[in-house]
Amino acid sequence: MYYLDIAVPVALDQTFTYTSQSHLAPGIRVKVPFGPKKHIGVVMAVTDVAPAKTSFALKSVEEALDEDPIYSEGLLTLARWLSSYYLFPIGEVLRTMLPVSLVKKEKLQFWLTDKGMTARDDETSSYQPILKFLWGRRKVVTELTLKSKLKKWLAETGEKMTLKKLEKVELILRESLDQTHSRSPHWTPDAIAAAQTIPASEPPVLTEGQALVCQAISSMGWGENSERKPFLLHGVTGAGKTEVYLKLIADAIETDPKNQVMVLVPEIALTPQMTRVFSARFPGKVAVVHSAMQPAERWKELSSIRQGERSILIGPRSAVFAAFEQLALLVVDEEHDSSYKQSTGLTYNGRDVAVMRAHLEKRPVVLGSATPSMESYANAKQGRYTLLELLTRANLKPLPEITFISTEVSKGFARKLSGRKTGAPIIDLPVDDKIIEALKANLAEGRQAMVLVNRRGFAYYLFSLRERKAVACPNCSISLTVHEKSTMLRCHYCDFQRPLDRMIPPDAADAYVLVGYGSEQMEMFLKEGLPNARIQRVDSDSVGPRDALPEILDNFRQGHIDILVGTQMLAKGHDFAKVTLICILEIDQTLNLPDFRAGERTFQLMVQAAGRAGRGEWAGRVLVQTQRDDHPVLKAALNQSYAEFWEDQLQFRMAHAYPPLSRMIVFEFNASKREKLLKWMGEVELWIGSKLRDQKAQFSQLTVLGPSVPPLETIRGRSRRTLLLMSKDRAQLWGFARDLLREFQNPKGDLRLRVDVDPQSLL
Template identity: 30%
Template structure:
């Protein structure tokens, strides 16, 4: 028996191994195996079973690491499709998809040899220090540990010299996984226990308890009998009880105490949407639906009705949201609606042990309803019948590191492979989704009215070019927004202020020499974080204390420009010292559960004003919010991206929709330096259809998506000159290979190479080559050729298929 093993390395194909006789009964697709790989032992994933070898010199697998598969053959087909489409090695993709921290890893340790007879005076000082460190630990030390102890530069060359001199050797060890199955000790009555054993009163109580229960965990006994260990030990000696172990599943601590779910009577539009979804679910065939409903139109109730139908008929459902901040409120509503149904939550804020347990229970069919952020699209749900992608337009569904996948797009692919129904819901659908409806690929469902016919908020646009304070400086808060905030707080209502930029000031500037304080590793300015008294880079996390003088000319007239959420919070507290304010951005939500705590406090009216970045614009439902302020609508509008207008419209429409969810009317104030831009004017009038028509005309004239497809080659090098030469050569190759054999226009349009908008990140110089075509096969074929031929020791190439960002 032979198996195909995918390993977490950049290899295009899996490797063939033989299965020794003792392991043949348990070598199944979806299980992990420990395999020899060169001099190391690595964890791999069984992705195929063969009757005979397809290569020579096949080695044996060492161990099967799972009793049950972590994924099925159907799941593997989906994972393989995703890895292929996004040009990512299958082994690395599986490593990302499966729960983290569960693999055995090979750990190379450096051990000092007996060097008592060897003169060490001739060794460089650095090598002497390494030997002293290693001699202090006879079991050896890893490279990373040694490097951390000797922090003055790389030590790999010194270690190699010591190994060559036979002063140090290396050992390959296995490092245990961080996450394992959790077990508890179980106490039960022993089989054939003596009937005449003399027992104390306390021992009799425990025996009687076990006779009723059959068995009990040690935590359960402790809760019932307090300090019980000595008593159990005596019973064990007398042969009355026996000890064993059983697995226990870890559970999430997602908060469950937000307000009770309201009973809602579906309106005619909702009923029509639900009936269409139920008809599709009954047919058990692939169906892709775009549910376009204005903010507050009750899309969630439509989702719930479809989920109810699936669960009642024994199927599985997957509910995706773009941000983990949405899950606490949503989870509570789901728990209220589906009482008695076990629910798995999968996102990055969930502990790895909980995620591992949830994953295995989902795969076994013990949990049929999964809620999560983008990575949950890979959850191994058996008999998957329904996938919901809420806020389907949101760019957070696109991962921009490692495997650069779109969970929104993969949800459609997975539904097709599973013959399931996928519902893409949004108040501001992605323009590609609208285009797919027009081409007949998606079914259109519409919710044109808010529940209970509540009105959409009134929107006022403020031209910030004429908003200046007494010193002639531009204001952070316009007069109109300040007046509206005063009115809102006097009426004991709540408000939301949106600014998609964190920090205090955007950058620091020296007027004497013209220097803007920038990151030494990246081509970006440093952002002031006032509370920490630091300047920080939001790309590489470089930080430095805020200087009192210019580091270039030593001038002391440093000026601050721009406003971030931290400065906005400071400004609010000075203007409205009596109100309760909270800020929600990446700086305030790093701790586990921080999203939930902030939203819970806001829901309980313990916060009057919530300030935040785009994480506050998505899907939240707070009935007491009657004012929404957009501090700067221009932040997204000025990005170097053909989607800038679409994203601006979506952000404005979505954040506006957070207001007026209750019985009171709401007001939205949008501050901008571009009050006549069509995206802002259409958002002011809640005119999604008008915006889409205008945007489609522009996209078609430029042959941008949805009228074409794109792949972005992200190129980087530590050596700017050598990297630029290789980038130019790659661009020439791309143009040669993209030529039409018949002499017409190129099948694939090659744009670039050009320097990336952020030309350097983490000391790597960056360029881009953009490939564009309406022929998807030609597009992917060219990209594959380029990455195979262009990857060198100097130049790193990353492919971003269907890119959502060009920064």
């Protein structure tokens, strides 16, 4: 008889003991009874020594699902660390680490069609009650949820209705979850194969700087070595960091053909074009995963890495959990990017997990960025990471010159809705004439340009002059964004959307003003100002669920587009030779965000966006329209000086003891009923008060802020409160957080608790 320690995916932070007649190795998945249910768990440890007597009989494993372990010993160790660091139950950590194709999922989901949405909001429609009951305010619901709700509805009303019937009258639409993964034409099996089999290209001669950096890393060898520190590669935009990665990979594989490499990139930068650079250097050796791939394709790519058939895995943050035969090097490109952070469930940061994985497996990890995160840079300053620098561009050209354009306050920022509704040309945006002139001159020279705005949509919001407030989302405490040439209002936090004409009284257009402008309005504005230019908008609306970004970028690269206008999506890692002008508008909005990372985000955005210019044979220039041209962060970006930025923001972070001077954990409490939430918060406050009183010495270094009202008090109809814990002392912070979690996890009713370790956003 064997006794197995099994992690079960339930919200309890412990493993459970089961028995088995046969020996099952750690890392094998098993089906086990758990209460009245069956769960798929993972063997964590096995022994033939019976545990101390328990008050209940041990249950036995029903079935082993794998012959060989699906998690290596290394991955199980990583899972234990993830569970303890991110305060997330071990069973659920293991499930998060698994590729989707191995996790049982609800197979279908049902959408409300446009007709269905209209019927749901139409009191005269006979379908309104049932649609409202089944979909609530949502647009899409999974099959499982829907079926149980429908059962309830039929029982309560005694009416007859089936999902089939609703489909037949075109109120709803079914969709397989597999389809949602295969909307992108860029990640079909054929497209992946095409990107992986292209003619080999010769490596260029490295610059002296690149060669020195490679030497510093590869001189320590590729074997297991616990002395090695993580490498932080701070290289300016255009310094040729990718060539460094390629050279390191070549070295690692040359040293031992079995060596494998993990390359993490922000998903928005992970395009077929980008992977071709790797495939051309290492034909037939590259595997790629992308969230737009079908689960089966992803599994195929991951298997080729697990079985050692391919050498290089390129993927977004989740690729950090991939199983390797012999992982010898980890690379995290654009390590500062906030998309490495998962904000729900297991709130891991792919970069930090890569660093921990490298540490556990004693392998080198290289973090690369032109604008390192303050956390990583602090680690380098304190000697925990090895700092390597590439401070000139590989083509030896200067960095693009940045110029500030100061504008009058609020000129044309708010405009009467009535004017907009007549379809009059947009000539009154608060965009300085110098911007348009520069774009015209650039176009006349046959060069390309990019225009960055703060957000997508037509206008920031609609302001009622009578009520003196913005038109807000009924489910969230945030104003609705104006879309589609000011005909539609949409919430960027929930699925709420409604035609503008139905949100405001008829003929009341005079009483409303449109405030601010988004990418949509900017596109119209530019098309009117530059009638001869070929202009394309890039934001999540124009890119859409079909993942049109790679196509747009290819068209731009081939010169079929003159100007790209869009959100910060444009600033991320793309490489275009003919771009010579970048215009950054509304940067002040980013700077003004109520978040301690606002300055860092602003610096990153400006430097990264500027970095898109002048990468080819012509010099680039950058125009930044701002009213804050004396702000130290903007000045640092103007000088493209990371050192200046670092000095200024470090002072600010020190003054408030914010990260990287401390660690931070945020608890978010939410509920659909405000009174219930407030009552719960009363209990939380009491608990915290007595804890800090009774164990004063134990938590002397801990700062507890809240529970308080976050900038967005309500999201998706749920009231929220946040509790912010900070400390320089890790043991105190995690000790307190763990006790708090133990006390308040698994709350009753619809109360919910979400823990975010090292949060990237405090909204």
